[in-house]
Amino acid sequence: MTPTKLKRSFNQLSIAFSFSLSMASTTTSSQFFLVVSIISLLACNSADGKLSPNFYGTTCSNLQTMVRNVMRQTVTREPRMGASILRLFFHDCFVQGCDGSILLDDTDIFTGEKNAQPNINSARGYEIIDAIKTRVEADCNDIVSCADILALAARDGVVLLGGPSWHVPLGRRDSRTASLSDADSDLPSPFADLPTLISMFAAKGLTAQDMTVLSGGHAIGFAQCSLFRSRIYNETNIDPDFATARRANCPLSGGDTNLGPFDNSPDRFDNNYYQNLVAQRGLLHSDQVLFNNGSQDATVRTYSTNSAAFFRDFAAAMVKMGNIGPLTGTNGEIRKSCGVINS
Numbered sequence: 001m002t003p004t005k006l007k008r009s010f011n012q013l014s015i016a017f018s019f020s021l022s023m024a025s026t027t028t029s030s031q032f033f034l035v036v037s038i039i040s041l042l043a044c045n046s047a048d049g050k051l052s053p054n055f056y057g058t059t060c061s062n063l064q065t066m067v068r069n070v071m072r073q074t075v076t077r078e079p080r081m082g083a084s085i086l087r088l089f090f091h092d093c094f095v096q097g098c099d100g101s102i103l104l105d106d107t108d109i110f111t112g113e114k115n116a117q118p119n120i121n122s123a124r125g126y127e128i129i130d131a132i133k134t135r136v137e138a139d140c141n142d143i144v145s146c147a148d149i150l151a152l153a154a155r156d157g158v159v160l161l162g163g164p165s166w167h168v169p170l171g172r173r174d175s176r177t178a179s180l181s182d183a184d185s186d187l188p189s190p191f192a193d194l195p196t197l198i199s200m201f202a203a204k205g206l207t208a209q210d211m212t213v214l215s216g217g218h219a220i221g222f223a224q225c226s227l228f229r230s231r232i233y234n235e236t237n238i239d240p241d242f243a244t245a246r247r248a249n250c251p252l253s254g255g256d257t258n259l260g261p262f263d264n265s266p267d268r269f270d271n272n273y274y275q276n277l278v279a280q281r282g283l284l285h286s287d288q289v290l291f292n293n294g295s296q297d298a299t300v301r302t303y304s305t306n307s308a309a310f311f312r313d314f315a316a317a318m319v320k321m322g323n324i325g326p327l328t329g330t331n332g333e334i335r336k337s338c339g340v341i342n343s
């Protein structure tokens with residue numbers, strides 16, 4: 001069922017409902033119509049595979065509180081973890097859709113995504129998702145997917161670091177497989193140019209503007225020296241003071257894993273990232289191409305001066321990214337442990 005059709009049957013439902021209310025003595029036939037409408041609405045809803053923020057409303061009503069509490073403890077102890085889990089969600093959604101595939105360890109049947117080039121020695125926070133899952137299982141056994149936990153945890157990380165909030169549509173199920181090769185081919189490289197970034201996001205149904213606002217995820221967190229070394233030593237569209245500052249902790253040789261913050265407030269989700277791009281202080285090559293006399297300049301400028309617009313568009317784009325290829329209905333499974341498929 002398409003969203004328009006769904007809306008239409010909502011309208012039918014409310015017409016049927018007000019009709020039955022307007023009858024002083026409710027007829028059996030209008031009650032029947034109401035019941036049929038509700039049943040067909042629910043049936044359509046799940047067959048449609050549409051996610052909904054209230055998916056666990058009756059089956060795990062405390063879910064959001066449980067996720068938020070573990071995330072609050074985590075981010076209080078280590079603020080960067082909010083960033084790391086946001087990135088984990090991005091890397092989940094871009095590979096086979098938001099299906100928890102990134103969380104799977106290697107097995108005899110498949111090689112997982114953890115060892116793909118963009119993830120190995122880089123993606124982090126798996127143990128936090130495991131901890132949340134353990135907490136959630138204690139209250140709601142076999143109910144909540146790891147994919148949904150990751151979606152909620154990513155939102156909470158952003159909120160806890162001062163960013164925008166949004167309602168997270170839920171109802172994703174977990175994959176029974178993962179793909180190292182898809183992770184290698186579908187996740188963008190920090191050395192990518194603008195047309196490549198735009199087309200890699202387009203391949204996931206996201207626009208160039210979605211790509212630019214989602215890159216604002218780099219408002220928080222860090223990158224390793226080996227991924228920005230050529231940028232700070234070899235590129236010319238870079239502020240010299242910024243290059244000098246980052247070189248101090250990223251030598252020409254050695255120190256590959258030394259961390260550099262994306263912006264001056266890596267623990268604070270703000271629009272500083274875009275202000276930096278305008279000042280040619282983007283850390284990765286893939287950051288600065290968003291403001292390099294190209295198609296995204298105007299959008300970057302807008303977000304650099306209008307933090308409310310950035311927050312609003314980021315929240316909407318996160319929902320959109322969270323809708324990439326989810327498993328729903330009877331597809332996939334609710335994993336018992338996020339690192340392994342159910343036997």
Ligand code: HEM
Pocket residue numbers: 080082083084085086087090121122123124188189190191192197211214215216217218220221222223224225227284286
């Ligand atoms: C546009 C294409 C993107 C590229 C090429 C890219 C690339 C990277 C790279 C290379 C790192 C550093 C990894 C490391 O040093 O180990 C990183 C970190 C990060 N990325 Fe992206 N990214 C992109 C988009 C996104 C998106 C869409 C989000 C989320 C909405 C995101 C969120 C993050 C966060 C939060 C970090 C910091 C993680 C941490 O500190 O642990 N990135 N990204």
Ligand SMILES: *[C@@H]1O[C@H](CO)[C@@H](O)[C@H](O)[C@H]1NC(C)=O
Pocket residue numbers: 229230231233234252
């Ligand atoms: C800079 O570019 C030169 C020429 O392409 C290359 O040989 C060198 O390795 C680069 N240096 C860094 C730090 O990337």
Ligand SMILES: *[C@@H]1O[C@H](CO)[C@@H](O)[C@H](O)[C@H]1NC(C)=O
Pocket residue numbers: 237291292293
């Ligand atoms: C954009 O182009 C102008 C004129 O060609 C140039 O002066 C400027 O440095 C360029 N800016 C960036 C960010 O590349």
